[in-house]
Amino acid sequence: MIGIRVDVNSKIATGHIKRDIAIAQCLRQMGQECIFLSADDNCLPYLNPYGFQSVILDTQWDKMESELGKIEEVIKQYNIDSLLVDSYMITESYMKALMKETVVTYFDELGMFGCGCQQLINGVLEPPDYSKAPGKPLLGPMYVSLRQEFTN
Secondary structure (H helix, E strand, O other), rough: EEEEOOOOOOOOOOHHHHHHHHHHHHHHHHHOEEEEEOHHHHHHHHHHHOOEEEEEOOOOOOHHHHHHHHHHHHHHHHHOOEEEOOOOOOOOHHHHOOOOOEEEEEEEEOHHHHHHEEEEOOOOOOOOOOOOOOOOOEEEEOOOOOOOHHOO
């Protein structure tokens, strides 16, 4: 099971959840189950049309460390062996705690270097220098997620 940790609200635009849905659709086509994890239920109108499983953590989206106990339980309960984190609110201690539970991949659009995650994705044409960053960088436009309607 692959977990996708994402939020959407009045301060976070829909781009994050839409790209994560595109990724989850591709993973579903490959036979992989995905579950979305979110601080609140603002994600449900976006997820429900696609039938993706979700867990609402009932936490504050901008204080991610406060959710660690809950998200660790969810990782164990749903046997999440890989977690994609799509948030600018991460901290180093948050990422280190998650990496004790599962493999963590991070969307690193801001050049935060994933706070030491196992993999990070930056799909920009000219990504920053990741040579000293821990983890495996997945860089360049071949790692941009496209919604189904744009793939042709």
